[in-house]
Amino acid sequence: xxxxxxxxxxDLDRYKYHFITEDEPVxxxxxxxxxxxxxxxxxxxxxxxxxxxxxxKALKIYNAKPMPTWGGDLxxxxxxxxxxxxxxxxxxxxxxxxDDVPPNIKETFEKLGIPEAEQKVLAGVGAQYESEMVYHSxxxxxxxxxxxxxxxxxxxxxxxELFREHFGTVIPSADNxxxxxxxxxxxxxxxxxxxxxxxxxxxxxxxxxxxxxxxxQFERTLIIADEGSKAHYIEGCTxxxxxxxxxxxxxxxIVVKPGAHFRYTTIQNWSNNMYNLVxxxxxxxxxxxxxxxxxxxxSKLTMKYPSCYLLGEGAxxxxxxxxxxxxxxxxxxxxxxxxxxxxxxxxxxxxxxxKGTGRSTYRGLCQVHEGSxxxxxxxxxxxxxxxxxxxxxxxxxxxxxxxxxxxxxxxTVSKVGDxxxxxxxxxxxxxxxxxxxxxxxFIEPIAKLLPLEYAVELNRLIELEMEGSVG
Amino acid sequence: xxxxPATDTxxxxxxxxxxxxxxxEAVESLAADEPQWLRDRRLEAWSLYERTPMPTTRLEEWxxxxxxxxxxxxxxxxxxxxxxxxxxxSAPRRLKDAxxxxxxxxxxxxxxxxxxxxxxxxxxFAAKGVVLTSLRKAVHSxxxxxxxxxxxxxxxxxLGKFQALNAALxxxxxxxxxxxxxxxxxxxxxxxxxxxxxxxxxxxxxxxAEGASQVSFVDECLSEDFEEQMLASTAxxxxxxxxxxxxxxxxxxxxxxxxxxxxQRTLAGRDSTLDTLNVxxxxxxxxxxxxxxxxxxxxxxxxxxxxxxxxxxxFDFNTSQDHVAPNAKSDLLYKGALDxxxxxxxxxxxxxxxxxxxxxxxxxxxxxxxxxxxxADSLPNLEIEADDVRCSHGATVGQLDQxxxxxxxxxxxxxxxxxxxxxxxxxxxxxxxxxxxxxxxxITGIIDEKLHG
Numbered sequence: 001x002x003x004x005x006x007x008x009x010x011d012l013d014r015y016k017y018h019f020i021t022e023d024e025p026v027x028x029x030x031x032x033x034x035x036x037x038x039x040x041x042x043x044x045x046x047x048x049x050x051x052x053x054x055x056x057k058a059l060k061i062y063n064a065k066p067m068p069t070w071g072g073d074l075x076x077x078x079x080x081x082x083x084x085x086x087x088x089x090x091x092x093x094x095x096x097x098x099d100d101v102p103p104n105i106k107e108t109f110e111k112l113g114i115p116e117a118e119q120k121v122l123a124g125v126g127a128q129y130e131s132e133m134v135y136h137s138x139x140x141x142x143x144x145x146x147x148x149x150x151x152x153x154x155x156x157x158x159x160x161e162l163f164r165e166h167f168g169t170v171i172p173s174a175d176n177x178x179x180x181x182x183x184x185x186x187x188x189x190x191x192x193x194x195x196x197x198x199x200x201x202x203x204x205x206x207x208x209x210x211x212x213x214x215x216x217q218f219e220r221t222l223i224i225a226d227e228g229s230k231a232h233y234i235e236g237c238t239x240x241x242x243x244x245x246x247x248x249x250x251x252x253x254i255v256v257k258p259g260a261h262f263r264y265t266t267i268q269n270w271s272n273n274m275y276n277l278v279x280x281x282x283x284x285x286x287x288x289x290x291x292x293x294x295x296x297x298x299s300k301l302t303m304k305y306p307s308c309y310l311l312g313e314g315a316x317x318x319x320x321x322x323x324x325x326x327x328x329x330x331x332x333x334x335x336x337x338x339x340x341x342x343x344x345x346x347x348x349x350x351x352x353x354x355k356g357t358g359r360s361t362y363r364g365l366c367q368v369h370e371g372s373x374x375x376x377x378x379x380x381x382x383x384x385x386x387x388x389x390x391x392x393x394x395x396x397x398x399x400x401x402x403x404x405x406x407x408x409x410x411x412t413v414s415k416v417g418d419x420x421x422x423x424x425x426x427x428x429x430x431x432x433x434x435x436x437x438x439x440x441x442f443i444e445p446i447a448k449l450l451p452l453e454y455a456v457e458l459n460r461l462i463e464l465e466m467e468g469s470v471g
Numbered sequence: 472x473x474x475x476p477a478t479d480t481x482x483x484x485x486x487x488x489x490x491x492x493x494x495x496e497a498v499e500s501l502a503a504d505e506p507q508w509l510r511d512r513r514l515e516a517w518s519l520y521e522r523t524p525m526p527t528t529r530l531e532e533w534x535x536x537x538x539x540x541x542x543x544x545x546x547x548x549x550x551x552x553x554x555x556x557x558x559x560x561s562a563p564r565r566l567k568d569a570x571x572x573x574x575x576x577x578x579x580x581x582x583x584x585x586x587x588x589x590x591x592x593x594x595x596f597a598a599k600g601v602v603l604t605s606l607r608k609a610v611h612s613x614x615x616x617x618x619x620x621x622x623x624x625x626x627x628x629x630l631g632k633f634q635a636l637n638a639a640l641x642x643x644x645x646x647x648x649x650x651x652x653x654x655x656x657x658x659x660x661x662x663x664x665x666x667x668x669x670x671x672x673x674x675x676x677x678x679x680a681e682g683a684s685q686v687s688f689v690d691e692c693l694s695e696d697f698e699e700q701m702l703a704s705t706a707x708x709x710x711x712x713x714x715x716x717x718x719x720x721x722x723x724x725x726x727x728x729x730x731x732x733x734x735q736r737t738l739a740g741r742d743s744t745l746d747t748l749n750v751x752x753x754x755x756x757x758x759x760x761x762x763x764x765x766x767x768x769x770x771x772x773x774x775x776x777x778x779x780x781x782x783x784x785x786f787d788f789n790t791s792q793d794h795v796a797p798n799a800k801s802d803l804l805y806k807g808a809l810d811x812x813x814x815x816x817x818x819x820x821x822x823x824x825x826x827x828x829x830x831x832x833x834x835x836x837x838x839x840x841x842x843x844x845x846x847a848d849s850l851p852n853l854e855i856e857a858d859d860v861r862c863s864h865g866a867t868v869g870q871l872d873q874x875x876x877x878x879x880x881x882x883x884x885x886x887x888x889x890x891x892x893x894x895x896x897x898x899x900x901x902x903x904x905x906x907x908x909x910x911x912x913x914i915t916g917i918i919d920e921k922l923h924g
Contacts, residue, residue: 070531368868370843385858388828394853400868403840407869413855413862 032082035059038184041087045153045187050164058173058183065177071363072301072332077247077275084247086185086218142200147231148193149204152220155191162193167222170253171281178277182251186220189250194229194260203232203265203451219250225260225288232263234451247275248299254282256290258312263291267454269298272329276302286312286341293449294321295458296331305363307336310344310372321350322446325358325390334364334395339375339405348379351443354390361393366400366407373404381411384442487525488632492548493671495521498639501552508618509610516628516638523632532760535816535848536787541756542730543700547671550585552607552642557581557589565693566664569724572916574909576660577686578603583664585642585672599653606644606675613646621677625708625736631760634734637673637706644675644705647688649715654685658718658907663703665694668728671702678708680715682740687718689910693753697728700755707735711743713767719747720910724917725754727782734760739799741767748905751778751786751807752917762791765799765827776805777901779918780813780845790819792832794857800831806901807838808894809845810921820852821864827857834864839871839897841890891922 038059042052067074142149148159156163173183192204225231235252248270256262262282270276276299282290292306308317319335337346352360362381383392394411416438424434440447440459447455489495498517502510526533559567573579578592580603587605596603602613609617622628628635645661665672680686692703703725711717717737725731731754739745751757763772778786792801807815817836838847851864871893879889898918902911 383853383855385855385860388825388858390858391856392853393855394851394864396849396851396866398847398849398866398868400838400840400848401846403843403845403870405840405869407867409849409851409864409866411851411853411864413853413860415858415860 031085033059033062033084033086033181033185037086041185041187044087047156048160051156054168054173055184055186058180061174062177062180062184065174065180068177071303071361072330074275074301080247080275087187145198146193146195147198147200148191150191152186152189152191152222155222159191159193162224163191163222166224166253166255168253170255170283171251171279175279178249179251179279182218182220182249182279186218186251188217189219189221190223190233191221192223192231192233194225194231194262196226196257197228198226199230200232203234205234217248217250219248221250221252223252223254223262223264225254225256225262227257228259229257230261232265232451234265234267234454246271246273248277250278250280252278252280254280254290256282256284256288258286258288260285261289263293264306265293265295265450265454267295267297267450267458268302268304270302271298272300272326274299276304278302278304280304280306282306282308282317284308284310284312284315284317287314288312289316290318292319292321292335293446294319294333294335295446295450296321296323296333298329299331300328301330301332303332305334305336305365307338307365308346309338309340310346311340313341313343315341315344316346317344318347319349320446320449321348321362322443323350323352323360325352325354325360327356327358330359330361332361332363334362336365337367337377338365339368339372339377339402342371342373342375344372344375346375346377348377349445350379350381351384351446352382352392353384353386353439353442354392355386357389357391359391359393361395362411363395365397366409367397368400368402368405368407370401372402375402375405375407377405377407379409381409382442383411383413384439385413385415486521487523488544488636489521490545490547493544493636493640497549501640501642505610506614512622512628513639516622516635519628520632520635520639523635526632532789532818534818534850535814536756536758536785541785542702544671544702546700547669547702549640550642550667550670550672552586555583555586555588557583563664563666563695565695565726566662569691569693569913570662572909572913573660573662575657577655577657578659580605580645580659580661581664582643582645582661582674584666584670585674587643587645596653596655600648600650601653601655602646602648603659604646606646606677607642609646613648616648616679617646617677620679620708620710621675622706622708625710625738626706626734630734633704633732634706637675637704637734640671640673641675641706642673645677645690647676647678647686649680649684649686651681652683653681655687658687658689658720658909661688661690663690663692665692665701665703665725665729668695668697668699668701671704673704674706676705676707678717678719679710680712680717682712683714684712685716687720687907689720689722689907691722691724692731693724694726694729696726700728700730702730702732704732705734707733709735709737709745711737711739711745711770713741714743715740716744717746718905718907719745720750720905720907721748721759722750722752722910722914723754723757724752725757727753727755729754729756731757733758736762736764737772738764738766739770739772741796742769743767744771744773746773746775746905748775748777748901748907748910749788750914751776751780751788752914752921755783756785756787758787758789760789762793763801764793764795765801766795768796768798770796770799772799772801773904774801774803774805775901775905776803776807776817777898777914778805778807778815779809779898779921780807780815781810781921782813783811784813785816786814787816788818790817792819792821792834794821794823794827794830794832797827798829799827801833802831803834804901804904805836806898807847808841808898809838809847810841812842812844814846814848816848817866818850818852819864820854821862823855823857823860823862825856828859830857830860830862832860832862836866837897838868839894840868841871841894891919894922895919
């Protein structure tokens with residue numbers, strides 16, 4: 001079979017951003033995680049007493065919780081964690097303008113193609129270079145509207161009451177081992193507040209970046225979309241390749257108040273030695289809508305299940321997830337929807353591509369509590385397998401405690417069909433183009449929901465990875 | 472050695488489930504006059520049982536069935552084997568009714584309280600070499616077959632806590648052997664009856680269908696209603712050799728108070744067909760573990776399930792479609808309706824092993840919730856390690872289709888009857904896929920009765 005050779009030769013894994021920039025961190029915590037490190041982080045950030053207590057309590061929970069035994073292979077993680085710096089700060093001050101950003105950091109961004117995108121289309125950028133915001137800009141008109149888009153540290157300093165009211169309420173420290181870890185050592189991330197009725201046309205963007213070797217990154221983001229507001233937040237990650245394993249564990253909390261509409265987009269392209277264990281959750285109130293758009297392309301192992309807790313009548317939640325697993329990668333991703341109010345609706349669409357020895361796992365939950373009458377949920381999973389060494393799994397949990405609900409789950413697994421390839425090739429395409437086109441078509445339903453520049457980037461990535469797939 | 476009650480002082484799960492009655496002495500006394508190989512097998516199984524912790528809801532496979540609440544092993548005593556015979560005059564009403572509904576069969580076996588009390592096999596089949604006998608007797612009449620296949624290839628004790636327990640403590644059961652090329656047009660029927668509360672009964676079934684043979688097997692179990700818990704454990708091993716066609720049907724109609732535990736493994740050889748149907752209607756708690764292994768190229772397994780729960784009933788189906796060989800096909804359809812506070816769990820996995828190319832595997836679980844307090848949990852899983860496969864799965868939970876109801880009511884059918892018709896139509900899809908003589912009518916009748924409340 002000729003196209004088998006094509007498939008073997010596919011190089012979907014070529015790492016696009018394989019480069020390292022030299023820099024000198026100002027402060028670096030010792031390796032490993034202990035109370036001293038937590039106290040240091042809190043002192044460095046000049047935090048109020050309650051936050052230090054919050055962190056210390058979380059550390060206790062973290063130590064008490066066992067490592068998860070499900071999901072991906074975490075057997076090497078303990079030794080990785082012992083070697084990690086839990087806090088690094090590259091600069092003392094937050095930068096206000098692009099000109100003030102140090103040249104070596106700019107260089108990194110340039111290689112990522114940030115500036116063009118940032119300056120022309122993007123409105124506000126919070127770029128996280130290592131553990132803190134180094135660059136933060138916000139369009140003036142938004143400031144006038146009362147929108148807050150700060151680093152999480154500034155959120156705590158400048159809006160203490162709003163911050164404290166919501167922080168840790170969506171994802172309690174004790175939710176899981178890694179949310180506890182994040183709660184103890186969080187650093188960097190965004191604090192976003194959209195006032196009632198405010199609609200933002202251009203997305204809020206934060207570019208996260210891990211550079212320091214063996215440095216854990218514990219980004220923490222808190223977003224409050226007040227009543228009737230509408231906004232879109234984009235988080236993208238990319239990191240250079242290092243030989244030793246690295247670690248990222250974020251916590252993203254979102255409160256979507258009545259009638260609000262919020263979309264959170266992640267394009268994750270960590271280097272292939274990264275453990276990426278993230279907890280993302282939104283509380284969705286009356287008639288509000290929450291949409292997670294989750295793209296996982298990089299990392300060694302990602303475990304991430306964006307969730308919507310539909311708490312108010314008429315709330316809607318959706319999770320659109322796309323995963324690509326190349327050689328040695330495991331994407332253990334999916335979504336959770338919990339229906340806890342009447343007339344709530346939800347949708348999960350998951351698409352995955354596994355190539356080489358890559359493994360893509362869909363793991364999801366659909367739960368309908370008693371009394372959530374007329375709930376509707378639909379889950380669809382499609383998996384594409386490129387090689388006979390690739391693997392895919394689907395683990396949907398469906399827990400229904402309400403008669404008056406309508407719940408469906410469907411999944412398919414397929415490979416790129418000979419007929420499909422033949423059809424395209426008979427129209428004059430070569431194998432490589434045909435394969436790229438089919439894969440693009442497969443992810444198109446999700447790619448088309450991305451802002452233009454991200455969709456372009458995603459498509460370019462797919463093309464790049466299909467290059468050299470023949471001969 | 473004095474028997475010690477189950478205590479887990481070490482926290483390691485060692486010796487969990489070892490009680491005043493369920494212990495090593497019981498195994499030793501069962502094995503006392505048995506051949507060496509069987510004695511060894513029982514004792515080895517018992518050691519495994521002792522060393523395996525009791526499953527908890529922390530285990531994926533037991534996530535929704537809490538054994539510490541649902542199974543009180545320390546209150547159960549064993550029912551020792553004793554000679555029993557069946558007489559129609561003194562037979563319990565329920566058993567008699569059930570048997571009266573059966574159509575003609577190629578053979579019929581009756582098991583009373585864990586002892587095979589009657590075996591009746593058509594002479595022409597016996598002449599062709601078909602064997603239908605009590606497993607206990609088969610230890611002496613067919614030692615080689617049993618030594619090779621009993622609790623070895625299909626359901627070895629190492630598979631889990633309860634597989635080990637059954638392998639250690641079984642008292643009787645069924646052996647069905649169908650020689651090469653022999654075809655039985657009418658099914659083999661087994662009727663089981665349990666009458667004693669507070670007992671644990673362990674039974675095994677071994678079915679071997681040689682190359683190009685054909686047989687269907689209908690296993691129906693019934694019991695009294697009990698105030699005290701009763702445990703019925705059954706282990707089923709089915710071998711379909713190359714080109715054989717086998718249908719295995721389990722009709723679970725236990726009374727209230729019973730915990731029914733059925734562990735089944737089917738091994739399908741090259742170009743064989745090995746279909747199963749599990750019907751769950753009775754019992755208070757019923758757990759089925761079914762592993763269908765497609766180990767020969769071209770093998771085909773239809774796996775059907777049907778359940779109807781009301782009151783406090785709890786059904787737990789744990790299935791696995793294990794594709795080892797290429798070009799095999801499995802198609803699973805489990806459908807259930809739940810009324811009252813009944814609860815159902817379906818956990819199924821399609822596992823396509825590396826190299827099992829050209830696999831077709833499908834899995835569907837559909838649930839109807841008929842009451843506000845019923846609950847359904849569904850986990851249809853896929854684990855795919857080959858790329859040239861066609862696999863899909865689907866699961867739904869919902870209420871009666873209002874459009875269907877409306878349609879029937881607009882034709883003058885009263886609501887109650889319309890609801891019954893829609894439920895029957897919903898469940899009927901499963902039965903239409905395995906139209907076995909007598910079985911369809913029987914199940915339809917029971918569900919209809921249940922719907923009448």
